[in-house]
Amino acid sequence: MNSRDISLSILNKYDYDKAYVNKLLADTFKNKNIDNKDKGLINELVLGSIENRYLLDFIISQFSKIKIKKMSVSVRNILEMGTYQLLFLDKIPDSAVCNESVKLAKKYANRSSGFINAVLRNISRNKYNIKYPDKTEDKIGYLSIYYSFPKWIVEKLVDQFGFEFCEDILKSSFKTYYPAIRANILKVPNDGNGKVKTDEFIDTLKSENINIIPNEDIQNCFWVNGKLDINNSESYKNGLYTIQNPSSQLTAITLDPKPNEIIIDVCAAPGGKTTHIAELMKNKGRVLAFDIYQHKIDLINKSANRLGIDIIEAVKHDSSIFKPELVEYADRVLVDAPCSGFGVIHTKPDIKWHRNENDIKELIKIQEKILSVSSKYVKKGGTLVYSTCTILKDENEIQISKFLSENRDYKLISEKRLFTHIDGGSGFYIAKLKRI
Template sequence: MEKLNPREIAVNIISEINEEGAYSNISLKENFSNYRHLTDLDKAFITTIVNGTIRYLLTIDYVINQFSKTKTKKMKAVIRSILRSSVYQILFMDKVPASAACNEAVKITKRRGLSGLAGFVNGVLRNISRNKDNIIYPDPHKDFINYLSIKHSFPKWIIEYWLDHYSKEFVEELCHASNINPKVSIRCNLLKSDVDSLTDSLLKENIDVSKGLYLKEALYISKTSSISELDSFKKGLFQVQDESSMLVGHIVNPKVGEKILDVCSAPGGKSTHLAELMNNKGYILARDIHENKLNLVKSSAKRLGIDIIESQVKDASAIDEKMLNKMDKVLVDAPCSGLGIIRKKPDIKWKKENSDLKELIGIQRRILEVSSKYVNKDGVLVYSTCTISEKENLENIEWFIKNFDFVLEDIDPYIPKKLQNENSKQGYIKLYPHIHNTDGFFIARLRRKN
């Protein structure tokens, strides 16, 4: 394959995401696989440009449209991607000289056979570069929603939805935090190692390591572009997982010998964590509707040295008569809008619509109803999502306990003291990027009435 420079590969990926509907993480992975000549620094540079451009898409288009007579919607797709990626570099990447961003954009334009538009691209970018400190954004006092939308690059429907439930200050801080690229959180596999030994192994692989914020098995790593290539990863010493997601396992509180069902298990982070917490003794049935995703569960379990997980293709919304009242604990990590993981997957902002929530809530409630039938008497059901959406979270739980024989149960015994509050005593926890420095998450623990 032709050796393209990193900026041009970034433009290609941005086009795939914005014009073809590709997912950012998948497109990045595929392109890195295709262009073998890329160094770790190249990959990091491309990832920063791609995720940053997608993250600040509305802001970038707003700025371009102030300096271009031809608006972004009317531009050729490739010119739109070239300008967007270059404006991101000019506005948000302080270490990149504006002249370099402009010059490379012109070269890419010419290489694409669009020499006639090279002057246009150059003129727009140099004009923005000269005036970047004088860009006028919407006035928050006149139109707060439009201000947040443009300044923090969020679709108006998300801001309006959040403002229905939270204060203006809360929403602005949430938007800001959701645009900050987080460190990678990993879970030490206590079946094979301990936190100190894993830390030593990672340091020897030239990885920066810091302790978790809440859990003993959590670590944060940086200065790595290819985690799957690390020896410590290949040996199964750790699994990539956010601390918010790790809390799910602790709130399930699995015991050695128990039978546990994870109804929406892929890619396997929670199932494998449950197995580790059970010391790999007991039985976990990991189900998912997609067989290809279940392969991720199998491969993770094998790498981590776990053999108590059985995987099974199954639609969580369809009843399985053979499983009624059979499980000690059931985990429903429900499909959701994903508004809590925007900082990691910024394209979520542009792939979801307000109208999607109604359908999602219907699916979530159906899965809750079906899954509740698998819990044995006095057993436990845990419901979790990676979204910041009251309708998908607490309102679903309130609906559930009104209609089924379950009660919320105090989760303070299972979570760190610094996370305990009135909500946790009632049986659930809400996590937010700007408050807890984790993904946005909701977790509730319910016990079946005997």
């Protein structure tokens, strides 16, 4: 199978199994017979087709007599993949795109090969004359089609942030994402006050052909300039660093845990924030980490072992269920709540297709319950941090405002709203509260 065959197979699995695309790609790339050049094209075709699906279907519909919903999964995916190449991949000649798409059709949708050929060649001839919804007269339609987002999400974002800011948010979802890492101060040489010796750490990773650039805003955070293969990184295996988005790193920093304190992380998996908390505590004290799934508890323990951390006690527990023995037990509690994930669409483009309005309503109820239960665990004078990787106010500011109105023993200390197009990392919300 060549790269286009593999790409089509992934897209078909995505549609049939309703699986997450990043997992499908990761499972595919475990095949050692796929070289890096092919991986690059597969990644481009699959992610490009999925994140631009509304736009691609809008264009295909203008040149097809058959409605999208009437097409087989294979026919639709061949057309979407072909249209994506015609619109976005200038290095591949249009003729090659059409020819390769017809080859795919003959293998997987033989009766439709002529139809696919006609539609794609028609798009090729007219791709610079396609009419999109008018930006002035149909603002929601324009944003939805041009940036490939469900209308209900666009309507919510425009309502909460206005048209121009919403457009900036949608644009940023297509941003090329460079990974970031967090240096482990328990293992990396540092100044004794929690700041790693930058030059030494850069040189250590450079010896593994990993180039990093310090994040000037966040201590011990570094951007990766290029590719990062943790499977071939001894520094990673030895626990010198963790892959973690800068916005996510700010969560533990905002919590500000101290050595010898008791911390509870109520939604801890996969453990990035939990282990960061333990590192900031210099591996002294106690960190209780909860998650509802045992395999995620195992991930937390695995990360802790790699990083040389032994103060984390990971426990399988549903954090919406009250534990009376923990009342006023913790100095600080982190509620990194389950959320819609709309702040990480630039790394998980299919989130926007998996979510619906009812999901948001249910998530808000879960967040509210976990926040209410967990707030009971904070000592008087202690700290509660609530965070999400979404940008929707319903799950963030509105959620905290409601909590404060019902819990007069808490006051808001600070709020951080992070956006990809402004701050560079994922979209995030972090609220710091104090129990009084």
